[in-house]
Amino acid sequence: MNQQTPVLQDQDIVYTFLADLKRTAREYTTAVTESNCPAVRQMFEQLLQSTLKLQDQTYQLMAQHGWYNTSSPAVNQEITKQMQTYQQTQMQTNQLIQQNLNFGQPTSG
Template sequence: MPDGDMMYTILADLKRTVGEYTTATTEAACPAVRSMFTNLLNHSLQIQGDLYNYMQQNNMYDKPSPALKQAIDKEMQLMQQTQQQTQQFVSQKQAQNFQPQANAQAAQTSNNPYYF
């Protein structure tokens, strides 16, 4: 197998691994595990970037075509809207979860004949 083909295979595997580490990082509930996956993600991104740069310098990987600023701006705007909607959704759900608990506590204390 030619070196370029082998490196392209490794690069593709690193891209997949980065995606899996990203998922694992976002789903980790334990701070120590989250930190470990974050470190693995950052290390894999560094290796992937170094390999890509090496391949590009040695004409083993075609340089991607430049992205149009207008397309990037549109994607950024969409991502910002999604982020705002997600934050609103989470805030609403947190408020809903808090309110029934507070109402239940109030009902318990008001119905309790020993509560002064």
């Protein structure tokens, strides 16, 4: 009996699938941020969440088989520092948006 060796190994196929899921998630994220119709935006948000869930399941499968090498764990202090920086930036951005939304609106008086 002549058995042929598969062209792609399972690891390669799953890695390609994971890469495609990552690309799809980026595309859905862009679609969400650019949608001005609430129904369309909600549809893309649901598709994004579904894709992220599938991406996580695929990653977990790869990690169980030792097919995905992760980077070394980040130091908790660095993570906390980055989170604080991002939260401060988000707060400043929200303040700027609110100031600009209120700019030019009639004042009661």
